[in-house]
Amino acid sequence: MSEQTIALVTGANKGIGYEIAAGLGALGHTVGVGARSPERLAEAVEKLRAEGVDAFPVPLDVTSDESVAAAASLLGERFGRLDVLVNNAGVTGGVPQTPTTVTPEIVRTVVETNVIGVIRVTNAVLPLLRRSAAPRVVNVSSTVGSLARQSSLPGAEAVGPVSAAYAPSKTFLNAVTLQYAKELHGTGILINAACPGYCATDLNGFSGVRTPREGAAMAVRLATLPDDGPSGSFFEDAGVVPW
Numbered sequence: 001m002s003e004q005t006i007a008l009v010t011g012a013n014k015g016i017g018y019e020i021a022a023g024l025g026a027l028g029h030t031v032g033v034g035a036r037s038p039e040r041l042a043e044a045v046e047k048l049r050a051e052g053v054d055a056f057p058v059p060l061d062v063t064s065d066e067s068v069a070a071a072a073s074l075l076g077e078r079f080g081r082l083d084v085l086v087n088n089a090g091v092t093g094g095v096p097q098t099p100t101t102v103t104p105e106i107v108r109t110v111v112e113t114n115v116i117g118v119i120r121v122t123n124a125v126l127p128l129l130r131r132s133a134a135p136r137v138v139n140v141s142s143t144v145g146s147l148a149r150q151s152s153l154p155g156a157e158a159v160g161p162v163s164a165a166y167a168p169s170k171t172f173l174n175a176v177t178l179q180y181a182k183e184l185h186g187t188g189i190l191i192n193a194a195c196p197g198y199c200a201t202d203l204n205g206f207s208g209v210r211t212p213r214e215g216a217a218m219a220v221r222l223a224t225l226p227d228d229g230p231s232g233s234f235f236e237d238a239g240v241v242p243w
């Protein structure tokens with residue numbers, strides 16, 4: 001097996017995903033840049049390469065079985081394994097998003113990307129991760145998915161805006177992360193959830209207070225955990241986030 005560390009980052013053409021790719025690249029990883037738009041993908045790969053990253057394009061729409069299968073084949077044929085998977089791609093479903101007015105279609109779209117997309121991609125590349133000497137999976141979540149945080153303050157003071165699809169999708173993702181950790185316990189695959197904090201990206205109309213690069217740091221850290229690192233946990237910069 002080569003010494004090279006092979007990573008795949010989904011939704012890596014912009015925002016936090018781009019910075020996760022850049023951060024892993026700066027550590028010497030060979031980075032598969034996952035993106036659904038061919039133009040945005042080519043642009044991001046070019047930009048990462050200009051920054052010195054050993055980046056390669058991975059056309060990838062996490063909501064498509066076909067696209068995800070093709071991405072897994074591409075990685076398998078080229079490298080025969082995968083060391084790091086960062087499930088970063090995500091959508092909010094738009095705002096406002098109140099439970100009393102949300103449409104089933106919005107909930108379906110958000111869950112399809114933020115939860116089912118993660119399961120789809122993870123399971124497709126799992127055989128490749130199993131061939132790695134130190135496989136790591138990071139699911140980019142959010143503290144708005146923490147039920148403990150959501151319920152710790154009354155009404156409008158609770159963390160984040162009222163959300164019928166986005167916040168619950170991250171709660172669902174956290175639960176799924178924990179179940180993966182249980183099933184994969186003892187296999188060497190470490191899987192954790194990371195919250196980047198409130199970052200200025202397209203996702204929130206650039207209203208966030210942190211840079212995407214600052215937000216990427218926790219995912220990069222969890223992607224490079226030592227063998228005795230945690231699995232089935234949820235982290236932000238300040239430490240463990242309660243479920």
Ligand SMILES: NC(=O)c1ccc[n+]([C@@H]2O[C@H](COP(=O)([O-])OP(=O)(O)OC[C@H]3O[C@@H](n4cnc5c(N)ncnc54)[C@H](OP(=O)(O)O)[C@@H]3O)[C@@H](O)[C@H]2O)c1
Nearest residue numbers: 011013015016061062063088089090142198199201202203
């Ligand atoms: N920004 C924050 O404050 C914040 C806070 C907590 C958690 N997060 C999480 O961080 C992650 C990255 O978000 P961001 O803030 O960097 O947002 P962003 O700039 O909007 O980036 C989202 C990325 O996901 C991609 N994507 C969406 N649907 C996809 C699909 N079906 N297949 C493949 N890629 C898809 C987007 O691709 P396109 O360019 O093609 O749309 C884009 O590359 C998300 O999971 C988000 O929930 C963000």
